[in-house]
Amino acid sequence: MARSKSQATKKPQPVLQPRIRARIGSEIAIGPGKAELLELIRETGSIQESARRMRMSYMRAWKLLRTMNDCFHEPLVVAERGGKGGGGARLTATGHKVLTLYRRMEAQSLRATEKTWATFRTLLR
Protein backbone atom coordinates (compact mmCIF):
# COMPACT_ATOMS: atom_id res chain seq x y z
CA MET A 1 0.00 0.00 0.00
CA ALA A 2 1.25 3.45 -0.88
CA ARG A 3 1.97 5.68 2.06
CA SER A 4 1.06 9.32 1.76
CA LYS A 5 4.02 11.65 1.72
CA SER A 6 3.09 13.21 5.03
CA GLN A 7 3.05 9.79 6.65
CA ALA A 8 6.32 8.68 5.09
CA THR A 9 8.19 11.78 6.17
CA LYS A 10 6.51 12.25 9.55
CA LYS A 11 9.01 12.28 12.38
CA PRO A 12 8.40 9.59 15.00
CA GLN A 13 7.11 10.98 18.25
CA PRO A 14 9.20 10.52 21.40
CA VAL A 15 7.87 7.90 23.79
CA LEU A 16 8.73 7.12 27.37
CA GLN A 17 9.25 3.45 28.15
CA PRO A 18 9.47 2.46 31.79
CA ARG A 19 11.12 -0.93 31.55
CA ILE A 20 10.63 -2.58 34.88
CA ARG A 21 12.87 -5.30 36.21
CA ALA A 22 12.62 -7.40 39.34
CA ARG A 23 16.07 -8.58 40.20
CA ILE A 24 17.40 -11.04 42.77
CA GLY A 25 21.17 -10.73 42.87
CA SER A 26 22.30 -11.33 39.29
CA GLU A 27 19.05 -13.09 38.30
CA ILE A 28 16.29 -11.17 36.58
CA ALA A 29 13.05 -12.65 37.89
CA ILE A 30 11.02 -10.64 35.41
CA GLY A 31 11.57 -7.85 32.92
CA PRO A 32 9.99 -6.69 29.65
CA GLY A 33 11.04 -9.77 27.65
CA LYS A 34 9.93 -12.32 30.22
CA ALA A 35 6.63 -10.48 30.70
CA GLU A 36 6.02 -10.57 26.96
CA LEU A 37 6.77 -14.28 26.91
CA LEU A 38 4.24 -14.90 29.71
CA GLU A 39 1.68 -12.86 27.85
CA LEU A 40 2.20 -14.80 24.63
CA ILE A 41 1.95 -18.13 26.44
CA ARG A 42 -1.29 -16.96 28.01
CA GLU A 43 -2.50 -16.02 24.54
CA THR A 44 -1.23 -18.95 22.46
CA GLY A 45 -0.94 -21.79 24.98
CA SER A 46 2.33 -22.73 23.31
CA ILE A 47 5.97 -22.12 24.21
CA GLN A 48 7.04 -22.88 20.66
CA GLU A 49 4.63 -20.41 19.08
CA SER A 50 5.49 -17.76 21.69
CA ALA A 51 9.20 -18.24 21.00
CA ARG A 52 8.56 -17.94 17.27
CA ARG A 53 6.67 -14.68 17.69
CA MET A 54 9.50 -13.27 19.79
CA ARG A 55 12.04 -14.48 17.24
CA MET A 56 13.90 -16.56 19.76
CA SER A 57 14.74 -20.25 19.88
CA TYR A 58 12.58 -22.68 21.81
CA MET A 59 15.60 -23.37 24.01
CA ARG A 60 16.01 -19.69 24.84
CA ALA A 61 12.32 -19.37 25.76
CA TRP A 62 12.57 -22.47 27.85
CA LYS A 63 15.57 -21.06 29.74
CA LEU A 64 13.74 -17.81 30.45
CA LEU A 65 10.81 -19.79 31.82
CA ARG A 66 13.08 -21.92 33.96
CA THR A 67 14.69 -18.80 35.44
CA MET A 68 11.27 -17.33 36.18
CA ASN A 69 9.96 -20.53 37.69
CA ASP A 70 13.05 -20.73 39.92
CA CYS A 71 12.65 -17.17 41.17
CA PHE A 72 9.11 -17.54 42.47
CA HIS A 73 7.63 -19.74 45.18
CA GLU A 74 5.31 -21.35 42.66
CA PRO A 75 5.94 -21.99 38.96
CA LEU A 76 4.46 -19.41 36.59
CA VAL A 77 4.09 -21.71 33.62
CA VAL A 78 3.43 -25.42 33.42
CA ALA A 79 4.07 -27.40 30.29
CA GLU A 80 1.58 -29.99 29.25
CA ARG A 81 3.60 -32.69 27.58
CA GLY A 82 2.59 -34.94 24.71
CA GLY A 83 0.52 -34.49 21.61
CA LYS A 84 1.57 -32.96 18.33
CA GLY A 85 3.80 -29.87 18.41
CA GLY A 86 5.27 -30.78 21.78
CA GLY A 87 2.15 -30.22 23.87
CA GLY A 88 0.88 -26.99 25.28
CA ALA A 89 1.77 -24.70 28.14
CA ARG A 90 -0.33 -22.59 30.41
CA LEU A 91 0.02 -19.94 33.06
CA THR A 92 -0.62 -21.01 36.62
CA ALA A 93 -2.64 -18.83 39.00
CA THR A 94 0.69 -17.37 40.17
CA GLY A 95 1.69 -16.76 36.55
CA HIS A 96 -1.49 -14.78 35.93
CA LYS A 97 -0.96 -12.83 39.14
CA VAL A 98 2.67 -12.01 38.33
CA LEU A 99 1.76 -10.75 34.87
CA THR A 100 -1.10 -8.63 36.21
CA LEU A 101 1.07 -7.06 38.92
CA TYR A 102 3.89 -6.46 36.46
CA ARG A 103 1.62 -4.65 33.99
CA ARG A 104 0.15 -2.68 36.87
CA MET A 105 3.60 -1.48 37.92
CA GLU A 106 4.31 -0.41 34.34
CA ALA A 107 1.07 1.57 34.23
CA GLN A 108 1.73 3.14 37.64
CA SER A 109 5.20 4.12 36.54
CA LEU A 110 3.93 5.70 33.34
CA ARG A 111 1.26 7.66 35.15
CA ALA A 112 3.64 8.88 37.86
CA THR A 113 6.16 10.21 35.35
CA GLU A 114 3.62 11.88 33.07
CA LYS A 115 4.19 15.47 34.18
CA THR A 116 7.97 15.26 34.31
CA TRP A 117 7.94 13.58 30.92
CA ALA A 118 5.92 16.49 29.49
CA THR A 119 8.72 18.83 30.60
CA PHE A 120 11.42 16.45 29.42
CA ARG A 121 9.83 16.20 25.96
CA THR A 122 10.20 19.92 25.35
CA LEU A 123 13.97 19.43 25.45
CA LEU A 124 13.86 16.74 22.77
CA ARG A 125 14.02 17.63 19.11
Place this chain on the structure above:
Amino acid sequence: MARSKSQATKKPQPVLQPRIRARIGSEIAIGPGKAELLELIRETGSIQESARRMRMSYMRAWKLLRTMNDCFHEPLVVAERGGKGGGGARLTATGHKVLTLYRRMEAQSLRATEKTWATFRTLLR
Protein backbone atom coordinates in the same frame (compact mmCIF):
# COMPACT_ATOMS: atom_id res chain seq x y z
CA MET B 1 38.33 -7.52 55.02
CA ALA B 2 36.75 -10.76 56.25
CA ARG B 3 33.06 -11.02 55.76
CA SER B 4 31.02 -12.52 58.54
CA LYS B 5 29.43 -15.84 57.67
CA SER B 6 25.94 -14.44 57.90
CA GLN B 7 26.82 -11.77 55.36
CA ALA B 8 28.51 -14.18 53.00
CA THR B 9 25.62 -16.62 52.93
CA LYS B 10 22.82 -14.09 53.07
CA LYS B 11 20.46 -14.36 50.13
CA PRO B 12 20.32 -11.23 48.02
CA GLN B 13 17.11 -9.28 48.49
CA PRO B 14 14.87 -8.72 45.48
CA VAL B 15 14.99 -5.20 44.09
CA LEU B 16 12.77 -3.41 41.66
CA GLN B 17 14.56 -1.49 38.93
CA PRO B 18 12.50 0.88 36.84
CA ARG B 19 14.73 1.34 33.83
CA ILE B 20 13.43 4.35 32.02
CA ARG B 21 14.00 4.98 28.34
CA ALA B 22 13.12 7.93 26.17
CA ARG B 23 12.89 6.72 22.63
CA ILE B 24 12.46 8.51 19.30
CA GLY B 25 11.77 5.91 16.63
CA SER B 26 14.67 3.49 16.86
CA GLU B 27 16.93 5.96 18.66
CA ILE B 28 17.24 5.88 22.43
CA ALA B 29 17.64 9.50 23.51
CA ILE B 30 18.36 8.46 27.08
CA GLY B 31 18.29 5.30 29.16
CA PRO B 32 20.11 3.95 32.21
CA GLY B 33 23.52 3.70 30.49
CA LYS B 34 23.44 7.15 28.92
CA ALA B 35 22.24 8.66 32.19
CA GLU B 36 25.13 7.03 34.02
CA LEU B 37 27.54 8.39 31.43
CA LEU B 38 26.17 11.91 31.90
CA GLU B 39 26.48 11.56 35.65
CA LEU B 40 30.10 10.40 35.40
CA ILE B 41 30.99 13.27 33.07
CA ARG B 42 29.43 15.69 35.52
CA GLU B 43 31.51 14.09 38.27
CA THR B 44 34.85 13.58 36.49
CA GLY B 45 34.83 16.20 33.75
CA SER B 46 36.33 13.61 31.43
CA ILE B 47 34.83 11.39 28.74
CA GLN B 48 37.84 9.09 28.87
CA GLU B 49 37.65 8.58 32.64
CA SER B 50 33.86 8.11 32.47
CA ALA B 51 34.25 5.50 29.72
CA ARG B 52 36.90 3.71 31.78
CA ARG B 53 34.63 3.56 34.83
CA MET B 54 31.82 2.14 32.71
CA ARG B 55 34.23 -0.34 31.12
CA MET B 56 33.54 0.88 27.64
CA SER B 57 35.80 2.26 24.91
CA TYR B 58 36.22 5.99 24.44
CA MET B 59 34.71 5.54 20.97
CA ARG B 60 31.61 3.87 22.41
CA ALA B 61 31.14 6.65 24.97
CA TRP B 62 31.62 9.22 22.27
CA LYS B 63 28.94 7.56 20.11
CA LEU B 64 26.48 7.52 22.98
CA LEU B 65 27.11 11.22 23.54
CA ARG B 66 26.67 11.98 19.85
CA THR B 67 23.33 10.16 19.82
CA MET B 68 22.20 12.09 22.88
CA ASN B 69 23.37 15.42 21.51
CA ASP B 70 21.50 14.71 18.26
CA CYS B 71 18.24 13.87 20.05
CA PHE B 72 17.93 17.11 21.97
CA HIS B 73 17.57 20.70 20.81
CA GLU B 74 20.77 21.65 22.62
CA PRO B 75 23.86 19.51 23.19
CA LEU B 76 24.06 17.88 26.62
CA VAL B 77 27.83 17.65 26.77
CA VAL B 78 30.50 19.84 25.28
CA ALA B 79 34.07 18.69 24.91
CA GLU B 80 36.83 21.10 25.72
CA ARG B 81 39.64 20.23 23.37
CA GLY B 82 43.35 20.49 23.93
CA GLY B 83 45.57 20.02 26.92
CA LYS B 84 46.88 16.76 28.34
CA GLY B 85 44.58 13.72 28.30
CA GLY B 86 42.55 15.07 25.40
CA GLY B 87 40.89 17.93 27.24
CA GLY B 88 37.85 17.84 29.43
CA ALA B 89 34.13 17.65 28.94
CA ARG B 90 31.29 19.22 30.79
CA LEU B 91 27.53 19.13 30.98
CA THR B 92 25.67 22.07 29.50
CA ALA B 93 22.70 23.61 31.28
CA THR B 94 20.49 21.32 29.18
CA GLY B 95 22.65 18.35 30.17
CA HIS B 96 22.14 19.10 33.85
CA LYS B 97 18.41 19.55 33.32
CA VAL B 98 18.06 16.30 31.38
CA LEU B 99 19.89 14.35 34.07
CA THR B 100 17.81 15.90 36.85
CA LEU B 101 14.52 15.18 35.08
CA TYR B 102 15.62 11.64 34.26
CA ARG B 103 16.50 10.87 37.89
CA ARG B 104 13.23 12.45 38.97
CA MET B 105 11.26 10.13 36.67
CA GLU B 106 13.13 7.15 38.11
CA ALA B 107 12.26 8.25 41.65
CA GLN B 108 8.62 8.90 40.72
CA SER B 109 8.39 5.50 39.12
CA LEU B 110 9.86 3.77 42.16
CA ARG B 111 7.52 5.57 44.52
CA ALA B 112 4.43 4.87 42.40
CA THR B 113 5.13 1.14 42.25
CA GLU B 114 5.99 0.72 45.93
CA LYS B 115 2.72 -0.86 47.07
CA THR B 116 2.32 -3.18 44.10
CA TRP B 117 5.95 -4.18 44.47
CA ALA B 118 5.31 -5.10 48.13
CA THR B 119 2.62 -7.53 46.95
CA PHE B 120 4.78 -8.78 44.08
CA ARG B 121 7.67 -9.49 46.45
CA THR B 122 5.63 -11.95 48.46
CA LEU B 123 5.45 -14.15 45.36
CA LEU B 124 9.23 -14.20 44.98
CA ARG B 125 11.34 -16.78 46.74
